[in-house]
Amino acid sequence: MARLTIRNVSKTFGTSFAVRDFSLDVEDGELVCLLGPSGSGKSTLLRMIGGFEQPSGGSILIDAKDVTALPPEKRPTGMVFQSHALWTHMDVFNNIAFGLKLRRLPKAEIRERVENALALVGLADYGRRMTTQLSGGQQQRVALARSLVLEPKILLLDEPFASLDQHLRERLREEVRDIQQRVGITTLFVTHGQDEALALADRIVVMRDGSTEQIAPPDIVYREPQTEFVAGFIGSMNFVRTSIRGGVSQHPAFPVAVPIEDGDVVLAFRPEALSLQPSKTLSTAIVHRSIDFGTHKIVDIDLADGTRLKAMTAPDSNWSKGVGIEPRASAFRAFRDNRLVYQSTTSGERHHDRILGNA
């Protein structure tokens, strides 16, 4: 078990920042996902923690010990990469045993630890197979076992399942979560898949351009995005551009109260927060298409100004052509220059409005 502290870490390549003034504390046994689009600095950050890249500034501590200047082999970290890089001339057993042999451990101990690691990743009978005779998923399990057998304090996973198909990826991430909890190992997991992060993480760090946009548990990142970027990156979100005058949105379909300073904002709300009505209500939209997911329908509608929105409706509902939309029933958030400036929440019959302190 170990605690990881990242303090004001930056990394520049030439004149551009890959990671910018990044700080994070990861608790004992916690699984944190670094989530962000391609190029947001996730891998660079992970490689700096593993010692494969040297920070341009800042420090990295494991259990309060500064490891910033240590090479990878001197750090208590284990890293699993996207491409597993197993040795093809060795069988599975020897791939996993390799690091233990370098440490000159007694043979009997090596055998026991390798067998335990194989059992942990569900490959108990695969020790004598050559790695070329394994499926992609099995190869990634061997890569994971090869890391875990060295009993690192911190496990670093860089998109380990990116090359696998969706079904296998989902199964393996459940397994990783299971193993991670059984072993209780502090873990950082890099992904650009929001589903993966939502399913796996104790906390998610949403990254963009080398900086943190939000650090929070998955449900909070989903329900309370702090920036427009996070709102758009996690889950399905509707955005409506409008301007606020005298505390009221000027958009004809969304004349909602937004008690903030005059100016342009983006209103954001989930498909499940938009209710459709028969078209006799105030504002109307045109149904573009409707997709039946069995448990619910997602209805794409177009507003008069061309804005396309998604509404989640009951599976037995049937919307076509013109519909009314009910803005008062929407729980929305307002963003200005990417920052959250206002949120409204609906609970039952009562409508609560809350102005944020920093609005």
Ligand SMILES: Nc1ncnc2c1ncn2[C@@H]1O[C@H](COP(=O)(O)OP(=O)(O)OP(=O)(O)O)[C@@H](O)[C@H]1O
């Ligand atoms: N060795 C390098 N030399 C120059 N620039 C680099 C190097 N490694 C990374 N970068 C740049 O740093 C930025 C962050 O890259 P990084 O690989 O950390 O992003 P990422 O979020 O992991 O992306 P992906 O999901 O595509 O792997 C990118 O702009 C990338 O081009």
